[in-house]
Amino acid sequence: MNASEVEAHLLIVDDDERIRTLLKKFLMRNGFLVSAARDAVHARKLLNGLEFDLIVLDVMMPGEDGISLTASLRGQIATPVLLLTARGETEDRIAGLEAGADDYLAKPFEPRELLLRINAILRRMPGEARLDTGPKxxxxxxxxxxxxxxxxxxxxxxxxxxxxxxxxxxxxxxxxxxxxxxxxxxxxxxxxxxxxxxxxxxxxxxxxxxxxxxxxxxxxxxxxxxxxxxxxxxx
Structure with missing residues (x-):
């Protein structure tokens, strides 16, 4: 990432402290600003005071789960959401997309794949190069x-x-x-x-x-x- 570029600020929401720490270190090494939350309540507190470019959100969490949090956030903000789902839980993935998530990734996953998914979502956000073809x-x-x-x-x-x-x-x-x-x-x-x-x-x-x-x-x-x-x- 060039120094002249604005670093994207990511929010990682996962109740597993080990995963939060690993993802935060990995994504920071790849040029992102990263905040982390342990559950939906913690995530809401951070979202009340900060703006994020993307949220990486675990589906299975104690208390409010990731799908419910996604649906709730969709009524308030348009920040893209990438859900982390259990492998094979197709229903969770579909429910997450219906709730307004932008993409999903099944656990366990390679950190490089997460990085590719994050970059793909950020490239799709408004503010990137516009299409010059077609009607306005x-x-x-x-x-x-x-x-x-x-x-x-x-x-x-x-x-x-x-x-x-x-x-x-x-x-x-x-x-x-x-x-x-x-x-x-x-x-x-x-x-x-x-x-x-x-x-x-x-x-x-x-x-x-x-x-x-x-x-x-x-x-x-x-x-x-x-x-x-x-x-x-x-x-």
Missing amino acids: MLSLGPVRYDVERAELWSGERAVRLTATEVALMKIFAAHAGEPLSRARLVEELGREGDIAQERAVDVQITRLRRKIETDPRQPRYLQTIRGEGYMLTPD
């Missing part, structure tokens, strides 16, 4: 999406988007009217292509439809094209 404003019935500002508006009300939802809207805006396969979306999001990630994209699409469609069960703007994938069709 998308009209989706009563909803409009400002491509350059990565902002979704319903009338005069701003609608919160996760980092992954912002990334998906950028991709769809650049390819409006063009069907995009799940595999293509996974690739554009900078993730490893596998069935689990394609299922994760399906969950993100479902969440996005709730924010842009009048009737998410019968989508008008973010359509499913049988055998091809998804397509954004603005007015």
